[in-house]
Amino acid sequence: MDLDLALVRAFLTTAGTLHFGRAAEELNTSQQALSKRIARLESLLAVRLFERAGGVRLSEAGERFLPAAREALAAGERAVAAVSGTGSVVRIDTWGHLYAPMRTVAQAARALGPVRLEPGPGRDWPSVAQALLRGDTDLGLGRVHPLPDGCDAGLTQRLVRLEPVDALVGPSHPLAGADALRPADLRDSVLWCPAELTRLDFLRRFADHFALPRRQDGPNLGLDHLVQHLRDDAGCFTLFPADAPLPDHAGLRAIPLVEPTPLYAWSLAWRESARHPQLDALLRGFTETGRSRRWLDYAPRRDWLPDTDHAKLAGRTYDP
Incomplete structure (x- = not known):
C-alpha cells in the first residue's frame, strides 16, 4: 500500500x-x-x-x-x-546550558548562508541522543561522550570546538588572588558540580584524572544559583569555559588553568541515516568559523582532554 x-x-x-x-x-x-x-x-x-x-x-x-x-x-x-531548494529548517538541540552552547551556534550561524536553524533545549546528551534516534530533532550540539549499552549506536559526531576552561572561585576563596593555577593546586578545594556528578562526564573525569578527592554535587538551578553558591562557600570552585559570559554582578574570579589547560570538547551529532539535506552547508559554516577563530587548537604538552575525547581529534576538519 x-x-x-x-x-x-x-x-x-x-x-x-x-x-x-x-x-x-x-x-x-x-x-x-x-x-x-x-x-x-x-x-x-x-x-x-x-x-x-x-x-x-x-x-x-x-x-x-x-x-x-x-x-x-x-x-x-x-x-x-x-x-x-527551499532551505528547510534544521532543528538543533543543545545541552550543557550553564556553559552557553548557543554562543558557538550563534558565531557559526553567520557563515551558514541560507541554512535556517530552529534551536531547542536538551536536558543532557542521553536525552538528545534519543531525540536524534526518534527523529524529533536533526542535530545536537554539546559535549558528546560514550553512552552505556550502545545507546548512541547509529549516531555520527564531529568535533567543532575545543574550549579552554577556567577555575571559577568566589572572592573569598584562598586562591582567588592567583593569576593562574595548575589543576593540582585545587586539591584542597571542593569541586562544586551543578547536577548529579554521574551526569557530568567532563567534571567527573577531570576530578578523577587530577586526583581531586573533594567533590560536591547539587541541583542545576541555573547560573545565578551557581554564582551564589560559589560566593557563599569560600572552599568551593567549579570549572567554566573561558569565553562563556558571567553575570555582570557575579563578583567571581575566573582563573586560567595551566600545566595543563583542560579543554571542553563541543561536538555536533546527527543520525546519518536521517541526514538533513542542509547538513553539509551547516558543517561548512562551523568549519569556516572554527578555522578563523582557531577553535580546534590542541597541543598535547600544553592541553588536557579526557581520554574519551582523544579519538575525536583524528576527525578535526583542519590542522591549526
Missing part, C-alpha cells in the same frame, strides 16, 4: 495533542475533516490507532506506529527540501 503523508501528519499532530479539536486547529482544518483522515489511515493500516473512550489516547498499535510515522514524515520533508 502507498502511505499518504498527509494522513501521517494528521496522525502525528493528533498524537501530539491527544485532542482532535486542538489538532484540527494546528492543521488549519475542521475536526470533522481530521477525523476522516484518521479513520482513512486506520482503514488502510487495518488497526485502531487511537482509543476514544474516556478521552483520546494512543492504542497499542498507535504507540508502535508513532516512531516510524515520525521517520516517514521527516524523510518526506527532507526529500522535498533536497529538490526544491
